[in-house]
Amino acid sequence: MGVRVRVWDLPTRVFHWLLVISVVGLFITGNVGGWWMDWHMRIGIFVLSLLIFRVLWGLLGDTWSRFSRFVYAPASLLTYLRGQSPLLHRVGHTPLGALSVFALLLALLLQVASGLMTDDAIFFSGPLVPVASDPMIAWASRYHSELGKFFVMGLVILHVLALVVYKLCFKQALVAAMIHGHKQLPGPVPEASDGWHDLLKAAALYAVSCGLTYCIVTWGAP
Numbered sequence: 001m002g003v004r005v006r007v008w009d010l011p012t013r014v015f016h017w018l019l020v021i022s023v024v025g026l027f028i029t030g031n032v033g034g035w036w037m038d039w040h041m042r043i044g045i046f047v048l049s050l051l052i053f054r055v056l057w058g059l060l061g062d063t064w065s066r067f068s069r070f071v072y073a074p075a076s077l078l079t080y081l082r083g084q085s086p087l088l089h090r091v092g093h094t095p096l097g098a099l100s101v102f103a104l105l106l107a108l109l110l111q112v113a114s115g116l117m118t119d120d121a122i123f124f125s126g127p128l129v130p131v132a133s134d135p136m137i138a139w140a141s142r143y144h145s146e147l148g149k150f151f152v153m154g155l156v157i158l159h160v161l162a163l164v165v166y167k168l169c170f171k172q173a174l175v176a177a178m179i180h181g182h183k184q185l186p187g188p189v190p191e192a193s194d195g196w197h198d199l200l201k202a203a204a205l206y207a208v209s210c211g212l213t214y215c216i217v218t219w220g221a222p
């Protein structure tokens with residue numbers, strides 16, 4: 001039986017599914033190339049705003065979405081792997097899940113940062129190319145097209161495989177929780193609050209993210 005608890009607040013769920021759609025769109029437009037690159041860059045800049053929002057929400061957001069809830073000591077990871085974690089470490093991101101979340105966020109940030117300084121030397125260049133040094137542009141262009149995209153793809157594949165394993169082997173409906181926000185847990189724990197004040201706070205933080213994104217991408221503008 002257990003208790004039905006709201007774990008993922010609306011801003012985190014909206015962030016997640018917009019990120020999924022955008023990253024799929026980036027792989028398609030990046031590989032098709034041509035005039036789709038205009039959309040590639042627009043979507044990439046949108047992803048930058050999402051990532052800045054997630055960092056702010058991780059610092060100032062609600063219960064289980066806060067970074068402080070899923071930054072664990074290494075000993076917690078071992079306890080989790082031995083199946084002896086306390087309930088509070090199994091509500092939001094577990095010690096193992098948290099590693100994959102931080103790896104995904106970091107790989108995406110690096111992919112966006114390198115994209116902003118990528119120059120294909122023919123038609124398309126990221127908005128920070130005018131202010132970046134030549135070695136930086138060369139490094140970013142190679143990283144973006146030859147290395148970073150494989151890091152992102154590899155982590156996404158691992159992420160989805162892990163969700164399948166949790167569903168099939170441990171009967172945990174993690175995907176459903178990322179859709180409707182609730183988990184069935186063995187005991188009561190603090191719930192994510194999703195009231196109007198939380199949504200207003202998220203909207204204000206997203207507005208700040210858009211402002212920061214604008215400052216970053218226009219840094220190189222004449």
Ligand code: HEM
Pocket residue numbers: 023026027030031040041042043044045047108111112113114115116117118119120124125126127141144145149152
């Ligand atoms: C998570 C974010 C991103 C992902 C997953 C991504 C993915 C990709 C992929 C798969 C390619 C094709 C690489 C190839 O095989 O040649 C590509 C190329 C490119 N991307 Fe991104 N990208 C992202 C963000 C960005 C951003 C923010 C910008 C700039 C605003 C950008 C600018 C470019 C450019 C200019 C190319 C062409 C590079 C070339 O042909 O040499 N990307 N990207």
Ligand code: HEM
Pocket residue numbers: 012015016019020021023024054065092093094097098101104105156159160163174175176177178
């Ligand atoms: C481009 C593909 C994807 C990316 C970049 C991605 C990225 C992420 C990130 C960054 C998080 C952490 C959420 C947060 O705390 O803000 C996360 C969690 C999660 N994602 Fe994805 N995701 C992708 C695809 C998917 C797909 C296809 C599914 C479902 C079929 C999915 C289901 C989930 C679930 C259930 C969680 C919560 C995991 C947990 O309980 O610890 N993701 N994802």
